[in-house]
Amino acid sequence: MQILEHQDEFRESLLSWYRREKRDLPWRRTSNPYYIWISEVMLQQTRVDTVIPYYERFVEKFPTMSALAEAEEEELLKQWEGLGYYSRARNLQAGVREVVENYGGSVPANRKEISALKGVGPYTAGAVLSIAYGIPEHAVDGNVMRVLSRLLIIEEDIAIPRTKKIFEKVVMDLIDKEDPSSFNQGLMELGATICTPKPRCLLCPVRDFCAAFLEGRQEELPVKTKKTKMKITPVASVVIRNEQGQWLLRQRPAKGLLANLWEFPMIELTDDEPLHDKMRAQYGIELHHCKALINFKHVFSHITWELQSYLAELSSMTTIPDDAQFFTEEEVEALPKPVPVIKIWNEIKGNA
Known part of the structure; x- marks a missing residue:
């Protein structure tokens, strides 16, 4: 079946699988946009298992945006110690301070304003808007690009930044308007657990919609050029x-x-x-x-x-x-x- 011709069936297959099989993660037990923002920043370039204890300690130490906004940098960095990519922590605090100062402590619920916050890129903005507020917005990360490149045989190089626009448009065409949170998280979960670099196609709930699987090309995608030598x-x-x-x-x-x-x-x-x-x-x-x-x-x-x-x-x-x-x-x-x-x-x- 072609996904674009059977969108309703595809969405139902993805959403029912996600609701049944999703991992029990602490940030999935809340709709607090501040907490979801924290989790999404921590999950950038870091494994889920590593993030869980950091997330739990962080929200206990800084339970409100005001608490994080008022924290000394050394106190912030100590909570982030060992998680790496420390600019994430500084940008998160700077963005939270902007929310406290300019939005009365309420995270903006539209892409234009939330994207203007320090450190909030297109993915983080879409994740917070869809998961916390239920707004149908794209949240495209590496996992999502891998899934969609196989489902639709998208052969553009995902290492090129402008390629992400293609995937963002696809998500907006496919997203479930009633439950965008589960749709976006379902794509992320699929990429993290099933549609991995070495795909586990026999376990995939949307295998019947996957053009790459039907053509035996799933391991060829996504196309990604290698980084320059480190x-x-x-x-x-x-x-x-x-x-x-x-x-x-x-x-x-x-x-x-x-x-x-x-x-x-x-x-x-x-x-x-x-x-x-x-x-x-x-x-x-x-x-x-x-x-x-x-x-x-x-x-x-x-x-x-x-x-x-x-x-x-x-x-x-x-x-x-x-x-x-x-x-x-x-x-x-x-x-x-x-x-x-x-x-x-x-x-x-x-x-x-």
């Missing part, structure tokens, strides 16, 4: 302890990668210059008794760190950099830290 940067992180058992951390700059998060002094290993010399040149720090800890890779969206970590002590003659200070173990625990630093810190605690 930059790999070798770096060293040095964990420094003083005679009082305190730990030296520095705060990263307010702009750029991992902005304002706390880390052990870190340097790029771009040549063969010894670690001691690099630390002296970059931070004015003299190291003693330096020994290797753990080595690992950490992948960002555009760069991979090949990270080597070390445990060292300071020379008694050393002065510490202006952007660094010593913290007790309890204070280190309370600081917002990126995932690589958490990994090293856990290694230190495990060997204590």
Whole structure:
């Protein structure tokens, strides 16, 4: 059956499957647009299982938009610690502040106004409008594009941003006007659980409507060009302890990668210059008794760190950099830290 000729049957098959099989996720138990907004931001580039405990802690810590709007950035980043892509958290707070200041704490219920908020793109806008307010608006993410590219054999490259417009139009043609929330979430759920990169077609509730399945082309779609080769940067992180058992951390700059998060002094290993010399040149720090800890890779969206970590002590003659200070173990625990630093810190605690 062709989907465009049997839209009612397609919608009924998708919606009945979703209502029967949908996963029980905490943000599906609410129609609060603020909570749904939080969940959609967290779910960007992050697995559902990872997001669940973060979401639950976040809404407990910031149960209202006013609570988030008034929070200090360090408090916000601590709640986001380990989730990655920290600009999401900052943009979420900035957008919430706009709602509190300009809309009396009520998330706008139309695409023009909600899309003008900081950090709210077409997908997030459509997700909040359809799920929280029941407004028939498109919410097209990677899962949805994969599903629709197979259902309709859409061969345009989904890595090209303008291609999303094609899928947005398709959703608006197909969307269930009575229950747009379940329709959009049904497409998302299908892409997340059945119509995956390696599709499980025998379990698919809309297989009979899928043009790619009928032609045996489901694994060819979607068309997506590969990203350019990722930059790999070798770096060293040095964990420094003083005679009082305190730990030296520095705060990263307010702009750029991992902005304002706390880390052990870190340097790029771009040549063969010894670690001691690099630390002296970059931070004015003299190291003693330096020994290797753990080595690992950490992948960002555009760069991979090949990270080597070390445990060292300071020379008694050393002065510490202006952007660094010593913290007790309890204070280190309370600081917002990126995932690589958490990994090293856990290694230190495990060997204590």
